[in-house]
Amino acid sequence: MKAMVFHIGGERYALPLAAVLRVLPVARLKALPGAPHFVPGLLDLHGEALPVIDLSRLAGTPPDAVRYDTRILLVEVWAGGRRRRLGLKAERVLGVASIAGPLVDAGVASAPWLGQVAPGADGMLQLLDPDRLLAPDVESLLFGTGDPT
Numbered sequence: 001m002k003a004m005v006f007h008i009g010g011e012r013y014a015l016p017l018a019a020v021l022r023v024l025p026v027a028r029l030k031a032l033p034g035a036p037h038f039v040p041g042l043l044d045l046h047g048e049a050l051p052v053i054d055l056s057r058l059a060g061t062p063p064d065a066v067r068y069d070t071r072i073l074l075v076e077v078w079a080g081g082r083r084r085r086l087g088l089k090a091e092r093v094l095g096v097a098s099i100a101g102p103l104v105d106a107g108v109a110s111a112p113w114l115g116q117v118a119p120g121a122d123g124m125l126q127l128l129d130p131d132r133l134l135a136p137d138v139e140s141l142l143f144g145t146g147d148p149t
Contacts, residue, residue, distance in 0.1 A: 052087035
């Protein structure tokens with residue numbers, strides 16, 4: 001399997017490459033008042049307002065300063081009964097890697113978006129599951145779906 005590899009703090013994580021629609025440079029975001037701390041704002045992508053989640057903040061890690069290799073990974077998530085586009089601010093994006101070995105289940109109950117782990121020579125690489133990133137209240141806030149309570 002091919003995966004887009006990046007860091008959250010000092011640890012390596014990845015998204016399945018098939019889940020990544022585009023890799024975008026970091027851009028100015030429009031703040032969303034009342035949004036959770038891990039939602040820095042909206043990205044204007046050719047006139048479409050897309051919410052962005054800062055993966056470091058979501059994981060409870062202080063975000064690095066924006067660096068030359070900080071990117072916004074555009075993915076689709078299942079929200080409100082359909083696929084919707086979402087930006088993920090990722091630090092130190094390393095690029096594409098092949099995962100050849102077996103994947104081990106290592107989900108964390110408090111972070112359901114963390115998926116399987118691939119052991120490797122460079123250390124463990126944990127996959128993120130984009131469809132499990134948004135709690136129902138955050139999904140409702142960002143996409144106006146369901147009941148926010």
